[in-house]
Amino acid sequence: MKEVIITKYGAPSVLQVREKRNPNPREDEVLVRNHFTGVNFSEIMARMRLYPGAPKPPTTLGAEACGIIESVGKNVTRHKPGDKVMLFCKYNSYSTHICSDEQLVIPLPEKFSMEEGAAFPLVYVTAYMMMFDLGNFRKGETILIHGAGGGVGTAAIQLAQAVEGNIIGTASQWKHAKLKEMGVQNCIDYNSEDVYKRVMEFTGNRGVDLIIDPVGGKNWKISYKCLSKMGKLIIYGDQSFVKGKTFSFITTMKEVFSMPKYRPMDLMSKNKSIMGYHLGRLAGEEDKIQRAVLALSQLVQEGKLSPVIDKIFPFTEADKAHEYIQNRKNFGKVLIDFREE
Ligand SMILES: NC(=O)c1ccc[n+]([C@@H]2O[C@H](COP(=O)([O-])OP(=O)(O)OC[C@H]3O[C@@H](n4cnc5c(N)ncnc54)[C@H](OP(=O)(O)O)[C@@H]3O)[C@@H](O)[C@H]2O)c1
Structure with missing residues (x-):
């Protein structure tokens, strides 16, 4: 697998690609082959050492993604291999493969493309x-x-x-x-x-x-x-x-x-x-997040929500994605494409 990490705090150029062994999901986790990652402003702040609570470099980043489940841990009941899903991530969505607790994974609405799924949660x-x-x-x-x-x-x-x-x-x-x-x-x-x-x-x-x-x-x-x-x-x-x-x-x-x-x-x-x-x-208040996800799913079904996607960068150009946002050029979401390995 490939992941994008911040090698140290600094300018966008500290974002680098690194090779790693594919992970195995734990009992309550799913392994997702990531397609697209939504870039969030908090990651720019984390890169600059301005985001309290973010892991220290060298570390990967990322809070949301959309992909296809490749395998599941033995306690996973809600999802199966082949499911298209969008997911919340804990500093680990800048990656081709993501292991995630099944609680953080949401089925991709039928109306949504994979790109829209990465621009949503x-x-x-x-x-x-x-x-x-x-x-x-x-x-x-x-x-x-x-x-x-x-x-x-x-x-x-x-x-x-x-x-x-x-x-x-x-x-x-x-x-x-x-x-x-x-x-x-x-x-x-x-x-x-x-x-x-x-x-x-x-x-x-x-x-x-x-x-x-x-x-x-x-x-x-x-x-x-x-x-x-x-x-x-x-x-x-x-x-x-x-x-x-x-x-x-x-x-x-x-x-x-x-x-x-x-x-x-x-x-x-x-x-x-x-x-x-x-x-x-919001750890411990997951039911409140679930309630919001349910209400949002209803609005998606009614055709009232459609994520605005501005630009998609290949993962080898994650630094350019950060530059683009920091230079105030984005209208809506910027994504990183992790489909090619
Ligand atoms: N608390 C939470 O749970 C939570 C969750 C998600 C996001 N957030 C926060 O919500 C904010 C928006 O996040 P987002 O991911 O949706 O990002 P975003 O709004 O797409 O961020 C980029 C835009 O921010 C504006 N901006 C304002 N100050 C800026 C600065 N100093 N440098 C560069 N751009 C600046 C620019 O637009 P203009 O040129 O039009 O001003 C720029 O295009 C961020 O502060 C993020 O940390 C908080």
Whole structure:
């Protein structure tokens, strides 16, 4: 088998291919011949030593994939060889062969291609749990989706549309036309525009009901201001830590000190809520993830969800996939193709 590892922390060039013996699944595991891996921003942060909890190099990475089951352990009951599946992975989907606990494996919906399967699990479950389990987002409400043109962002747009919500999206300017085509009513370029002012214009000074914010730092202050009464801000990433291609102590410190401090009394008197979400830290709450997967499967059946795939890189060019995302060139998901060995 082949896998892509980070040899050390650093720029995308630290991603290298290495050869390894094919693994054998344990009793509760399936062995998947991987076809496609979805690249997530957290892997860029892990490569740069900016992702707490990620394994230290040399290590492979990766949180989601789609492939065909090759063999199963003796206790596996839900899956069999030949099944097409999508799966959540624990830092091991940058690989031609993946051993995974059967609990992390989901049958590929009939409507989905293998590419779509690799672009689905992580971003849709994340968007779904934030918007509906935490955010209680409903028909007619307004959501502000930061990073609307990204993986989680495009998933959130489709979910907001599924319940007939109103959408304001922030993204780099060149993505706005595509966002409007997807049904985003109002777009803001958060790199150059005053986000608070624009949100107030779009909402007649009311603010928004829900915000999902992976930008971090100063942006969390602005987001808080943009909330309506009973509005909820969900914090789920901190992309502001990523400046340049390698870790910088000064940038990291600046970022830490730019984070807002909230006062509980202020939350009460202003009727605002702040919440956090981290899919990778939900061990022991798998039933909640399963519930989201079931609800999402229903929406897939109804034809309401279809992952936006931007570009697919061969695994020998995994470094280029990271570059592409870091250079803000992606609209939707970037995948790595692991079919050829
Ligand atoms: N908490 C969780 O459980 C969870 C789960 C999944 C993802 N996440 C987080 O959600 C966020 C989005 O993840 P994703 O995988 O869907 O990625 P993504 O949104 O596709 O990420 C790439 C986009 O992020 C924007 N961006 C913002 N700051 C950036 C920076 N400093 N450098 C480069 N690009 C930047 C760029 O779009 P614009 O140019 O349009 O700004 C870029 O095209 C990440 O922060 C990720 O860690 C969290």
